[in-house]
Amino acid sequence: MKFYIASRTKRAGLVRRLSEKLRKSGHSTTFDWTEQLIGQPCDKDPRRATRIAKLALAGIKKCDVFVLITDRAGTGMHAEFGIALAENKKIFVVGNKHLHTNIFFFYPKVKIVDSVSVLLEEIKKI
Numbered sequence: 001m002k003f004y005i006a007s008r009t010k011r012a013g014l015v016r017r018l019s020e021k022l023r024k025s026g027h028s029t030t031f032d033w034t035e036q037l038i039g040q041p042c043d044k045d046p047r048r049a050t051r052i053a054k055l056a057l058a059g060i061k062k063c064d065v066f067v068l069i070t071d072r073a074g075t076g077m078h079a080e081f082g083i084a085l086a087e088n089k090k091i092f093v094v095g096n097k098h099l100h101t102n103i104f105f106f107y108p109k110v111k112i113v114d115s116v117s118v119l120l121e122e123i124k125k126i
Contacts, residue, residue: 006067006076018069060089066091069116070099085104093110
């Protein structure tokens with residue numbers, strides 16, 4: 001399966017580790033934004049921001065499964081989540097601390113899991 005993993009940039013290490021575990025299980029990621037990090041604010045380098053946004057959008061469209069690792073903060077990850085919803089992707093939301101922040105976490109195509117380890121178990125069932 002092809003995955004896209006979204007989270008805030010401060011969780012890039014966790015995203016990389018999850019991507020590696022997925023690859024070792026025979027899966028792939030459609031775009032690894034952790035290799036393309038851009039400093040904030042994004043308008044400091046608009047050309048690079050545009051390029052990365054296009055790659056991220058294409059990655060979301062190509063994935064079979066979208067994963068959102070929640071966090072109290074973060075902005076782009078919620079835009080990515082919205083695109084995945086609009087594209088009718090299978091979606092996993094990892095973490096239950098921030099469920100009160102977004103009604104779309106309860107959309108029927110979204111499965112909430114407590115941790116990355118639970119996510120990996122759920123993926124085996126697909």
